[in-house]
Amino acid sequence: MAEAARSKRTKAPNGAGSLRPYQGQYRVKVTVAITGGQQQVSRVVRTEAEGRLVLAQLLADHSRGLLRSPDTLTVEALLRELVATRRDEWKPKTVANNEDLIRLHLIPHIGHLRVQKLKAQHVQQLYMLLARTYSLSLVRQVRSVLRQALQLAVVNDVVSRNIVKDVELPRVRPVRRARQNRALSPEQLEAFLNAAAPFEELAGPVFHITGLLGLRRGEAAALRWAHVDLQRGTVHVRDNLAVVRGRPTPGTPKTEAxxxxxxxxxxxxxLLVAWKFRQQELGRMVGEKWVDSGHVFTTVKGTPFHPDRLSKLARALGVQAGLEHVTFHGLRHTSASLHLARGVPAEVVKTWLGHENVSLTLNTYRTVYGHEHRLHVTGMSGLLQQGPDNLTLDGALRVGA
Structure with a gap:
């Protein structure tokens, strides 16, 4: 009987659809007729309700002749589907960056290819072409977007494997550049803050707090008094003002951490208590034109700063202080390096800066200052002893036993 039942089964008709549970989510499938047979267009969604909506849309597209079979799907169409699928998950700046990568670097070179015809050599050639003109960092970003798109194609049964995972990045010899520490020394930071003092009289101690806490520029621009607890002595960093195609866009910090x-x-x-009173006085002086935005650091009208303006101000104040290499983000490096140099545990500094892992704090943000090398140097006799208790410093910061 079972064999008879199986023999009577027929292929799903053209336009048939289904919605079934799949690995904790739901998979939508619609059968599409192709030359010599049929294929299924599938989508994986989070909820059953979302699945019903997607199934209805796919069936409607099929009835209008708009639903393309997997064997005709181009890389360009897949990339656009990736953006549409992930738009709600990505932060606005990530959406804009990925759209630019797709428009400028992916579609012009491989967008016309059918996904099922995309080969590893196509991807390798793309990487080599981009590496001739752009940084390896940009090539990595292109790879990330393409890998996500191909993974979407795997999940939706368009291809059986993600070929991007098998293609290595080109080995490009880095251009030799004069190494310049992004972190300021204590003396340089003091000179910079002295140059910034007149500005901070009217805008608030934004550079002081950034150099101390290591805020990102969007975090500093978005910081509100409601998130500063002056009684308990804490700052809760929970907002970020990202710049998306030139416009400040409110959002959350870069990572969960x-x-x-x-x-x-x-x-x-x-310092913050004094600035809060000073800011209230400035608001009364400005009068009706003052905007009570609730932000800690504000323009003379009370509005939050555009993050790009903070970056320009940092560079200008650095030049004024005789420090040509100062950047706003460099103050974040300075905060990490100075705290680590004074012995604050790396895990603590990582948390203060909002890093996901301590390796980023130590490998990217840590500058080892010259005096730290002198502080720990020793002779063989000191090295052969088991602990640091035998080491003493003289007046010239030289170490001896």
Whole structure:
């Protein structure tokens, strides 16, 4: 009987659709007729309700002749589907960056190819072509977008494997550049803050707090008084003002770890208390034109700063202080390096800066200052002893037994 039942089964008719559970999610399938047979167009969604909507849309597209079979899907169409699928998951800046990568670097070179005809050599040639003109960092970003798109094709049964995972990045010899520390020394930071003092009288201690807490520029621009607890001495970093195609766009910090609470020293609390009173006085002086935005650092009208303006101000103030290489993000490196140099555990600094892992804090943000090398140098007699207790410093910061 079972064999008879199986023999009577027929292929699903053209336009048939289904919605079934799949690995904790739901898979939608619609059968599409192709030359010599049929194929299924599938989508994986999170919920059953979303699946019903997607199934209805696919069936409607099929009835209008708009639903393409997997064997005619181009890389360009797949990339656009990736953006449409992930738009709600990605942050606005990520959406804009990925759209630019797709428009400028992927579609012009491989967008016309059918996904099922895309080969590893096509991807390798793309990487080599881009590496001739652009940085390896951009090639990595292109690879990330393409890999996500091909993984979407795998999940939707368009292809059986993600070929992008098998293609290595080109080995490009890095251009030799004069190494320049992004972090400032204590003396340089003091000179920079002195140059910034007149500006901070009217805008708030934005560079002081950034150099101390290592805020990202969007985090500093978005910081509100509602997230500063002057009684407990803490700052809760929970907002970010990202720049998307030139426009400041409110959002959350860059990573989950970026949503963090940072403790403040008593002198920092006193500084912020004084600035809060000063800001209220400025608001009364400006009068009706003052905008009570609730932000900690504001323009003379009370509005939050555009993050790009903070970057330009940091460079200009650096030049004024005789420090040509100062950047706003460099103050974040400075905060990490100075805290680590004074012995703060790396895990603590990682949390203060909102990094996902401590390796980023140590490998990317850590500058080892010259005096630290002198502090730990020793002779063989000191090296042969088991602990640092035998080491002493003289007045010239030289180490001896």
């Amino acid at each position: 970026g949503d963090r609470t940072v403790p403040l020293a008593p002198e920092t609390v006193a």
